[in-house]
Amino acid sequence: DTGVSQDPRHKITKRGQNVTFRCDPISEHNRLYWYRQTLGQGPEFLTYFQNEAQLEKSRLLSDRFSAERPKGSFSTLEIQRTEQGDSAMYLCASSFEAGAASYEQYFGPGTRLTVT
Amino acid sequence: AQKITQTQPGMFVQEKEAVTLDCTYDTSDPSYGLFWYKQPSSGEMIFLIYQGSYDQQNATEGRYSLNFQKARKSANLVISASQLGDSAMYFCAMEAGNMLTFGGGTRLMVKP
Numbered sequence: 001d002t003g004v005s006q007d008p009r010h011k012i013t014k015r016g017q018n019v020t021f022r023c024d025p026i027s028e029h030n031r032l033y034w035y036r037q038t039l040g041q042g043p044e045f046l047t048y049f050q051n052e053a054q055l056e057k058s059r060l061l062s063d064r065f066s067a068e069r070p071k072g073s074f075s076t077l078e079i080q081r082t083e084q085g086d087s088a089m090y091l092c093a094s095s096f097e098a099g100a101a102s103y104e105q106y107f108g109p110g111t112r113l114t115v116t
Numbered sequence: 117a118q119k120i121t122q123t124q125p126g127m128f129v130q131e132k133e134a135v136t137l138d139c140t141y142d143t144s145d146p147s148y149g150l151f152w153y154k155q156p157s158s159g160e161m162i163f164l165i166y167q168g169s170y171d172q173q174n175a176t177e178g179r180y181s182l183n184f185q186k187a188r189k190s191a192n193l194v195i196s197a198s199q200l201g202d203s204a205m206y207f208c209a210m211e212a213g214n215m216l217t218f219g220g221g222t223r224l225m226v227k228p
Contacts, residue, residue, distance in 0.1 A: 033215065042120075042207050042218030043161070056214060089159060093216075104151060105216060107161035 002026070004108035006092050012114045013082055020078045021111045025094030032075050033105060034067055035091040036060065043091055049075060050097070082115045089113075118143045118212050120219035127224050129198045136183070137193040137222045139208030148212040150191040152182065155205040155221070164206075167191060198226045 005024045013019050025032045030051050035043035046065070047057045051072040061067075064082075069075040079086055089112050093105040119142040129135040141150065152164040167175045167182045175182045183192040195202060203226045209216040 035216075040220075042209075042221050043216070045215040045217070048215060058215075091161065093161070104163045104166055106163065107153075109158070109160045112159070 004092055004094050004106050006090075006108040006111050008111055009109060010112045010114075012116065015082060015084060015115055017082055018078065018080045019082060019113065020076055021090055021092075021113075022074060022076050023092030023094075023108060024074045025092070026106055027073075029094035029096045029106075030072070031095045031097050031105075032069055033093040033095075034075070034077050035093065037089040037091055037110070038087075046077075079113075082113075084115045087113055087115045118145070118148075118210050118217040120208050120210055120217055122208055122219035122222050124222045125220070127222055129195075129202075129224065129226055131200060131226055131228050132197055134194060134196045135198055135224065137195070137206050137208075137224065139191045139193065139219060141189050141191060141208075141210050143210060143212050145212040148210055150182070150184070151209045151211065151216065152180070152191075152193045153207045153209060153218075154202075155207060157204070161207070165193070195224075200226050200228060202226050 007022045033048040034046040037043040046061050049069040064080045067077045089110045091110045092108045095105045121140045148169045150167045154162045165177045165180045167184045179196045181194045205221045207221045208219045
């Protein structure tokens with residue numbers, strides 16, 4: 001039984017560099033979510049996909065952020081021209097949604113980004 | 117807009133005793149779900165328990181139970197027989213409109 005996996009687990013980058021994170025959801029899950037969590041706070045929603053379609057994006061997702069899920073399986077989150085304020089834990093979650101039924105989201109271990 | 121409030125930044129509990137973690141919420145959506153997650157120091161969010169807004173009975177999962185009071189808009193988590201491994205951050209979250217909104221969390225510390 002494999003859960004949600006994320007790669008890398010830690011990333012240190014210099015301000016202005018681009019970074020890309022990967023998330024592999026639980027295989028039968030059709031929804032994939034990205035959240036950001038800063039120290040001492042709860043996670044904040046960034047965006048989510050249903051299969052390969054990106055259906056919602058938070059205002060937190062500036063134009064430097066882009067997310068893709070090209071084949072409805074794994075997803076990537078790219079941050080361009082990183083800023084120190086981007087330092088956070090980036091969490092990926094997946095769930096199975098069918099009609100109006102709602103199911104719990106399973107989270108990955110997160111990618112901790114440090115921008116120096 | 118949805119809002120989750122957790123008013124206890126930190127809580128201590130003696131091992132083997134029960135503890136209640138508070139959560140209040142605000143939403144205008146008639147259909148929503150309430151979740152509790154545990155986040156140990158390793159960082160992974162672990163799902164604990166779910167309560168649907170139309171569920172008549174309070175949810176229970178092993179040592180976890182959710183005290184759902186819809187009129188008061190509260191969804192408190194009760195952990196019975198606390199264990200040292202329960203020491204972690206606990207987040208209350210609400211799902212409405214296809215995303216989770218989280219509270220600020222409560223750090224629970226279990227004393228031996």
